[in-house]
Structures are given as structure tokens and as C-alpha cells.
Amino acid sequence: MLKDRTLEDDYRSWRESHPPHNRDWDFTTLSGEEIAPLYSPLDIADESYTRDVGFPGQFPYTRGIYANMYRGRLWTMRQFAGFGTARDTNRRFHYLLSQGMTGLSVAFDNPTLMGVDSDDLRALGEVGRTGVAIDSLADMEVLFEGIPLDRVSTSMTINAPAAIVLAMYVAVGEKQGVPAGQLTGTLQNDILKEYIAQKEWIYPPRQGVKLVVDTIEYTAQHMPKYHPVSISGYHIREAGSTALQELAFTMADGLSYVDASLERGLDIDSFAPRLSYFWNSHIDFFEEIAKFRAARRLWARLLKEKYGAKNPRSWLMRFHTQTAGVSLTAQQPENNIVRTALEALAAVLGGTQSLHTNSMDEVLALPTEKAVEIALRTQQIIAYETGVVNTVDPLGGAYFVEAMTNRMEEGALEYFRRIEELGGVLVGIEAGFFQREIADAAFRYQRELEERRKVMVGVNDFVNDQPIDIPILKIDPEVEREQIRRLQELKRTRDNDRVDRTLAAVRDAAARDENVMPYLLESVRAYATIQEMSDAMKAVLGSYREPAFV
Amino acid sequence: MSEPRLRILMAKAGLDGHDRGVKVVARALRDAGMEVIYTGLHQTPEQVVRAAVDEDVDAIGLSILSGAHMTIFPRILELLREQEAEDIILFGGGTIPEDDLQELKRMGVAELFTPGAYTQEIVEWVRENVGEKAAGGSAAPS
Amino acid sequence: MVTETTEEAAARLVESLLKGNRRAAGRVISAIEDGGDAVEMLMRALYPHTGRASIVGITGPPGAGKSTVVDELIRVMRADGRAVAVLAVDPNSPFSGGAVLGDRVRMMRHATDPEVFIRSMGARGHLGGLALASHNALLALDAMGFSDLLAETVGVGQSELEVAGTADTTVVVVPPGLGDGVQAIKAGIMEIADIFVVNKADHPQADRVVADIRDVLRMDLKRPEWTPPIVKTVATAGEGLEDLWIRIRQHRRYLEESGELERRRRARLEQEIVEIAERRLREQVLRPRTATPEFRAMLTDVVERRMNPYEAAEQIVPKTAAAG
Numbered sequence A: 001m002l003k004d005r006t007l008e009d010d011y012r013s014w015r016e017s018h019p020p021h022n023r024d025w026d027f028t029t030l031s032g033e034e035i036a037p038l039y040s041p042l043d044i045a046d047e048s049y050t051r052d053v054g055f056p057g058q059f060p061y062t063r064g065i066y067a068n069m070y071r072g073r074l075w076t077m078r079q080f081a082g083f084g085t086a087r088d089t090n091r092r093f094h095y096l097l098s099q100g101m102t103g104l105s106v107a108f109d110n111p112t113l114m115g116v117d118s119d120d121l122r123a124l125g126e127v128g129r130t131g132v133a134i135d136s137l138a139d140m141e142v143l144f145e146g147i148p149l150d151r152v153s154t155s156m157t158i159n160a161p162a163a164i165v166l167a168m169y170v171a172v173g174e175k176q177g178v179p180a181g182q183l184t185g186t187l188q189n190d191i192l193k194e195y196i197a198q199k200e201w202i203y204p205p206r207q208g209v210k211l212v213v214d215t216i217e218y219t220a221q222h223m224p225k226y227h228p229v230s231i232s233g234y235h236i237r238e239a240g241s242t243a244l245q246e247l248a249f250t251m252a253d254g255l256s257y258v259d260a261s262l263e264r265g266l267d268i269d270s271f272a273p274r275l276s277y278f279w280n281s282h283i284d285f286f287e288e289i290a291k292f293r294a295a296r297r298l299w300a301r302l303l304k305e306k307y308g309a310k311n312p313r314s315w316l317m318r319f320h321t322q323t324a325g326v327s328l329t330a331q332q333p334e335n336n337i338v339r340t341a342l343e344a345l346a347a348v349l350g351g352t353q354s355l356h357t358n359s360m361d362e363v364l365a366l367p368t369e370k371a372v373e374i375a376l377r378t379q380q381i382i383a384y385e386t387g388v389v390n391t392v393d394p395l396g397g398a399y400f401v402e403a404m405t406n407r408m409e410e411g412a413l414e415y416f417r418r419i420e421e422l423g424g425v426l427v428g429i430e431a432g433f434f435q436r437e438i439a440d441a442a443f444r445y446q447r448e449l450e451e452r453r454k455v456m457v458g459v460n461d462f463v464n465d466q467p468i469d470i471p472i473l474k475i476d477p478e479v480e481r482e483q484i485r486r487l488q489e490l491k492r493t494r495d496n497d498r499v500d501r502t503l504a505a506v507r508d509a510a511a512r513d514e515n516v517m518p519y520l521l522e523s524v525r526a527y528a529t530i531q532e533m534s535d536a537m538k539a540v541l542g543s544y545r546e547p548a549f550v
Numbered sequence B: 001m002s003e004p005r006l007r008i009l010m011a012k013a014g015l016d017g018h019d020r021g022v023k024v025v026a027r028a029l030r031d032a033g034m035e036v037i038y039t040g041l042h043q044t045p046e047q048v049v050r051a052a053v054d055e056d057v058d059a060i061g062l063s064i065l066s067g068a069h070m071t072i073f074p075r076i077l078e079l080l081r082e083q084e085a086e087d088i089i090l091f092g093g094g095t096i097p098e099d100d101l102q103e104l105k106r107m108g109v110a111e112l113f114t115p116g117a118y119t120q121e122i123v124e125w126v127r128e129n130v131g132e133k134a135a136g137g138s139a140a141p142s
Numbered sequence C: 001m002v003t004e005t006t007e008e009a010a011a012r013l014v015e016s017l018l019k020g021n022r023r024a025a026g027r028v029i030s031a032i033e034d035g036g037d038a039v040e041m042l043m044r045a046l047y048p049h050t051g052r053a054s055i056v057g058i059t060g061p062p063g064a065g066k067s068t069v070v071d072e073l074i075r076v077m078r079a080d081g082r083a084v085a086v087l088a089v090d091p092n093s094p095f096s097g098g099a100v101l102g103d104r105v106r107m108m109r110h111a112t113d114p115e116v117f118i119r120s121m122g123a124r125g126h127l128g129g130l131a132l133a134s135h136n137a138l139l140a141l142d143a144m145g146f147s148d149l150l151a152e153t154v155g156v157g158q159s160e161l162e163v164a165g166t167a168d169t170t171v172v173v174v175p176p177g178l179g180d181g182v183q184a185i186k187a188g189i190m191e192i193a194d195i196f197v198v199n200k201a202d203h204p205q206a207d208r209v210v211a212d213i214r215d216v217l218r219m220d221l222k223r224p225e226w227t228p229p230i231v232k233t234v235a236t237a238g239e240g241l242e243d244l245w246i247r248i249r250q251h252r253r254y255l256e257e258s259g260e261l262e263r264r265r266r267a268r269l270e271q272e273i274v275e276i277a278e279r280r281l282r283e284q285v286l287r288p289r290t291a292t293p294e295f296r297a298m299l300t301d302v303v304e305r306r307m308n309p310y311e312a313a314e315q316i317v318p319k320t321a322a323a324g
């Protein structure tokens, strides 16, 4: 106590003799948080090292989930890829693996993400555009041709139809002779953030959560190495949220899945170790690092103290990170390489388990091979040249970083209280709470940009008039035609009676409120399409209509 | 009499869910005193054009980030012609490469805004291009 | 933008509307909203073709689920062969006078149905009031041949209550969990309800709201012939809407058979005529006499106590003139 008072006195006299002369600038984070000119031990006076920080690999895991972190194993360099037909994407996968990428990550096209077949009118112009087009198991077989699923882990970014795609993945494994229990990888399968931010939904929220719990239950029983949900802040942030909102809303979603799974009767330690997170790494360096560290501590505390999980693996917040797509600019796109590198560095210093670095041209279209390569090289430079991997959590103990970490955690707890008062996440979605919070934040930031209180280099300052000129990968319209041909051929040649029978079974299972996974697997094996299966469930579960929150 | 007000349909076509931009622009137009009618996500060209006709808007602002701009913009122009509504101005926004952008303008899309455009720039453009036309227009059906 | 056009142009526009041209209908409603002389010309052409459709007002507090109820009601009514036009009135406008009208978002699946017309209306500074503008817009859709008109309004302020007052049947949508229960919305809204919808019946407190409404209705002895029924719905799941449609038709039958429809419409038209005439008096008689330097001088006299307000009014409208 006595010593603290002395430090405070010292601080005050230092401050008085060195009054701050700030230039005319807004010293706030990207999210608008005030930042002090200096941080010192005074700012973390309430923090206890053992209670709040601790050693890596030990509760509350603020410094990292593993004791040895990147000295033991580097993060997985996992570039998200997918375009055109399954054949096109399969070729890109083989190329990336040959370049040293260590995990696959599948991007699906919009029709697939919405549970719409390539030959549906709504899919017109979108087949294979921003991801790979998958209509049935036949496409999935091609997608993973020559890729041993027992050795390569695969992340699949899909939500509303996630249960169907998981069933397809299991079925491809079967064809390769890999049993479900051997499959590794991650399904995004975070439907709540769809209603909140990304907005690719099919069923109403409650029914959407039911399907998520079906996959959690199924994998808990049959796929012990598989991660059924990747609770995602990425899209919440891309939709315009602040860093704190990303943290709080995402973790609130995560807790909702935990609650729903417990309600199903699952034991917390049977599924919690395989829940994982997916964060955005934006351009405000320290704010992001604090977010990652706070998330790790929060999750550990909640799972241990609130939910009483016994298995320490349930307490670990493992996460994938992607650099911020919205931080990229169409103007002077080469600058995006620099932005991405800094964001990737923040993710590494924040202790990520896997990382996707955006390509410089992603803001304009699908990335070219060259741009993807630079993005991957960026990770390799961080891993092998910069030396930041040599010690665990090199920023731990930094006054600023610890203070920001504490602030993030407190802010998230405050949001949790508000969400609880509202009646929980589902009610908050219905009432538009999250949507409005995010839209307000996005609007505020846009204002700040236009008033130049925040700068984006090349956009609202340091502008040059050079035309936007980088090579862009274009999708041949022939892709759509070919995909439709393949699909219609399939519909002619498969056993359609079997398809109908299995679809009816899916519908009945949904109506009985049973776990639909085994029934979907049967339908998938019969080569039913993604839309056929979605529609079968929609007939029972209903469909979601967007509330108008502008 | 009350002052005639610009009515703008803000529409989101395609199967993607990126509505950050369309909502920011909708708010900015509202703050500039316009009446904005929002369609919501995932609309087909047919839905967009029917909404524009029923609502008798002065312009449609279409946001597409799904890559389907070369399919959806021309289809909307075509439907507007079919409905004798080609006086409804079509503008839009999205990640649209330069050559596609030129091609769409040739087809009759009045203006396209790409990422990084200021909302104020869009508001000004609407005031000048849609406002003028609406003020000079006539109600008599052709 | 019909303001500059002639009587003929207005007649042509209406003719086109009567033939079912949606573009013309859209423009007629815009002209009605813009106000001015065009409205009278349009109404002259439209009025003989109106009076056939039934008008159902859907009102209730913000976020009660009105638009979702309307969307589902359209589905049920279409299955019953009705041609439905919707007017979604959203009077919320911030300081700028602009507005984002979002009700139709929930109804977009009907956007391509030729027998459905959906129109949004904001507040603006409607001359003669929002109620008159929205009612005239409904008449235009009536003339176009829609058998049933639905008008959604937020039941919070006086002007919205007036909009609801122009309907033949008023449906009040109440969500559960309204803090103080029904008391919160009792003032004004409860009296105008012909049918109550307790939406979000999937909510645990729905039954409490039903009981609360029942209590209020028990005390309401003014309506011996028609006791407003209470319909529970889960609009998001499409539940209870068939029941609501049955109740709406029952109310319609009651209105027709009891002569109440006739009485309501008569009373409403009387009020409308009086309002139009009053406005005219204000504009043609009062305004010229008060927008004068003499009036300003007289006002100063009143302020400085040299004259009282009655004497001043006497100068503008002498008692004999007012009486005769």
C-alpha cells in the first residue's frame, strides 16, 4: 500500500512536469475507446498475476492455452479457398498443400450457403462465384479427391446447411475408407451470428440452434476429433461492430450453444473441449491483442466457474483468426499486404491456433494465385523470420496490454448483463438488439472516416489518382452451366425412390424433434441435394424472415 | 402543400448477407431528408422492380456483393422497361471491377459506387441526379 | 408529381389505374401524398369507384409483430381468393424529416403476387393530416379493385390513432411482456379495438396478457353487441392466422348485418367533410385575415393588455358572421 502511494505521487509529479502536448488527433482505438498517453503499474494495480494472468497452459490461460505455445507447434496456416466447381477448388487445394499450407479451409458459394441448388432461379449468376458450388455428395467427392481426410484437417465455412455438409463430409470419409471417428477438422456451424451479422439463414433462430445442437451431440458420440462449431466473431466485426461487441456478442452466442446442449442432456465435458472460436484480427494492433487475451480468460472462467466444467480442456478457448477483410482497400491495393501482415502479427501475439491471411485483392474479387501466395508467405515470414515465436506471450505484463485486456473483459461482462436483462440471445435477436448495436457502430465509424477523424490510407488521406488496377480472377460463366449440367445429370441417374424415401425420413425426424444427423447421412448417401434436404427440414422447421432493423 | 420528397428504394439482391453498406447508405439518405424504403436481403430482380413500381420511387439503389452484378443489374433494367418504369433511376454499389462497371453504365445503370465511396458523395449524387429528374418529371402515364 | 397537370391528366392516370395498371396506382398514391390541387382532381375521378373494399386497420405498439401478422394474413387471405392491398404507415421520422420505411421487408415474399399491392407511407407534413392521406390512398387501391385493404400503423400517437380510426375493423396487436401489462397501451388503443391479437404467443407471458385484456373488456360495458375476441398468434410460425381471418370476417358480417358499417362510414365521412371544410375556412378565411400587419398590431394590443382576446377575435370573425 505504502509503495503504491509513492508511485502515484511519482506519477503525478512526473505528469505535472511533463504536461501532454498532443497534436490535433483523436487518440482512440479503432473501436472508439479512449487511450491514455501512458500506462504504468498503476493501471493494473488491481490485477493479481496468479489470479488474472497466470502461466501459459494454466488457468485462466490469459497468456496462452499451451505452456510452450509456438515453441511447441506453430499455428496452422489455413488459407480459406474455394471457387468455381469442386474440380477447380480441388486443384487449388493441391497447389496450396504443395506450397506448405498445413490445413484446408473450404469457402462455399452463396447458393450452397443458403441451401439453394445451382439450378434454382435464385442462384442465377452466383454459382461458384465467391466459393465452391456444392450440390450433392458427388461434388464433395470431387472436392476432396486425392486429399487423405485422415491426415489433412479441413475447416468448412458453412452455417445454415452445416448439418447437411457435415453428413456429406462423413460420407466422403466413408468412400475414402476413413471412419467418422478419424475425421479431423472444424465446421463453422454458428447460426446465431448469421441472424446477428452475416445473414445467411434458412430456419428461424430456435430451430437453427436445434440443428447446431444436433451436430454437437452427433460429433460428441461419433467424431471425437472433430470440432462441430466455430463460434465466430469474424462476421460480427465485418458487419461493423466494435472489438468489444465482437468479443461480447460472440461469447454470448457460445454460451447459448452451451446452454442448449446442456438442455439436451449432454455433459459439459463431453462437448465443451471441441467448441472453438473464430476471431477477426483488425488493424488496431493492441486492441486486438487485448481482445484475444481477454477472450481466453473469460471463456476459461465462465466454463470453470459458471458451468462447473471439470475437464481443463473444456476451459480452453482455441481459436482461428482471419485478418480483417473490411480493413482492406480497393485503392492502392498493395497496401493491403502491409495491413494484413500487421493484423496477422496481432493474431500471433494474441496466441491464435490457426490463421488465414487475406490476399491483397480480396476486396475486389476472388484472390488470384499470386496474391494468395503472398498472403501465405506473410505468415511464413512471421513464423520463421521475425522471432516473435521464440517466447510465449511476449507482450504479457506490458502495462498497456494488461490494462486493455482487463477493460475488454469488464466490457464484455457488462454486455452479458444487458443481454441477460433482455432475456437472452434469442430474444435479443428478435428485438434487433445486436443488429442495431452493430449498425450504429458501423454508421459511427463511417462518419468518423468521412470527417477524417479516422484515416484509411489511400481512401480518405494520402490519396493518389491512380486507377484501381490489379489482376482479378474472373469466373467463367461456363462454370454455372457446367455445374447445372452435372446436377441435372445426377438427378436423372440416381435412385430417385431412395432419395424420396430418405427425404421423408429427414422430415419426419425433424417433426419428431429427433436428432436429424443419422437421417441426413442416409439422404446424403442417396445423393439427395442440399436444397432437397434443406427444403425437407424447412417444411417442418419453418423459415426465417428478416426483421427490418436499419 | 407539403414538399414533395425523394423516395428511394434501397435493395439488396443476391444470396449474400452483406448489408452493412446498404444500411449505412440508407441512414445517410434518411438523414438527408429522403424517404427510404428498404427491401431487406436476398431479393430477386422481380421483387425489386415490383417494389419500386408499387412504391413509386424515384430511384433504386441496388447493393450487390455476391459477384452476380452482371446478371442482376441488366435483369432489373430489362424488367423496368417491361413495366414502363424506365424513368426510375437505377444506381448501385458493390465490389465491381472497372470493366464491368463501364459495361453496366453503358447498359443504363446511372451510377455505381465502389467500396470507399463516401456516403456524402452518394447523397450528393442522388440529390443532383435523382432530385433534378424527379422535379422535372410529369405524372402523366405514357 | 401531379401538381402541375391538368384535370385531364389526372383523369387519364385514374383511368389507367382502374384498368389495373400498377405504375399508375403507384403514381396516384404519390400524388395523394404530395397533396395540393391534384388530390381533388384525382378524388373526383376515383370516388365513384370506391366503397367496395373492406378496410382492416392493424395497429399496436412498436415491435409487436404487426408486419409479420400482416404478412401471414396476406398468405391466408390469398388462399381464400382475396386480392389484398397493404398500406404500411410509419410515422416515425427523425429531425431531418427523412425516414427509413421497413415494414415491407417482412412482406417481400408477396411482392411478385399480382393480386397483392404493398405500399409504404411515411409521415411527411401531410396537408390535412396523415389520416386523410392514408385514407385516400386506400380509396385508390379500393378503386383499383382490391377486395381487402390492410392498413398497418404504430399505435402510439394521436395521428396514428386517427389513421386506425378510418378502418372498418380495427385489429390491435399486443405483445406479451409489456411491462405494466395492458395498462401501458390501454389509453386510446383499447377503446378502438374490434379484435385483439396477442402475438408472440410462444412467449411464456402470453396467457397473462390474454387474461389482462379479458379483465379490461369485462369492465367495458359500452359495447353490448360485439365483444372483441382475443386471438392468439405466433406470427413467425404462421400460427393462429386462420383464426384471425375468421374473426375479421365475423366482424365484417356483424358490421353489415347490424347496420354498424353504415353508421361508422357515415360518421367518418361526416367528420371528413367537416375537416375538409374547416381546413378551407382556416385557409381561405382565417389565414388572409391573420397574415396582416393589422393583426400583428392587434396582437401587440392584446399582449399589452389594451384589448382582450375575445375582442380581437371579434375583429377577425364577427359573432354574427360565425353564427350565420
Ligand SMILES: Nc1nc2c(ncn2[C@@H]2O[C@H](COP(=O)(O)OP(=O)(O)OP(=O)(O)O)[C@@H](O)[C@H]2O)c(=O)[nH]1
Binding pocket: A429, A430, A431, A432, A547, A548, C061, C062, C063, C064, C065, C066, C067, C068, C069, C103, C106, C154, C199, C200, C201, C202, C203, C233, C234, C235, C236, C237
Ligand atoms: N417469438 C416471436 N417473435 C415474433 C412473432 N411475431 C413477430 N416476431 C418478431 O418480432 C419482431 C418485430 O416484428 P415486426 O413484424 O417487424 O413488428 P412490427 O409491430 O411490425 O414492428 P414496427 O413496425 O417496427 O412497429 C421481429 O423480430 C419478429 O421476428 C411471434 O409470434 N413470436
Ligand SMILES: [Mg+2]
Binding pocket: C066, C067, C068, C102, C103, C152
Ligand atoms: Mg411493422
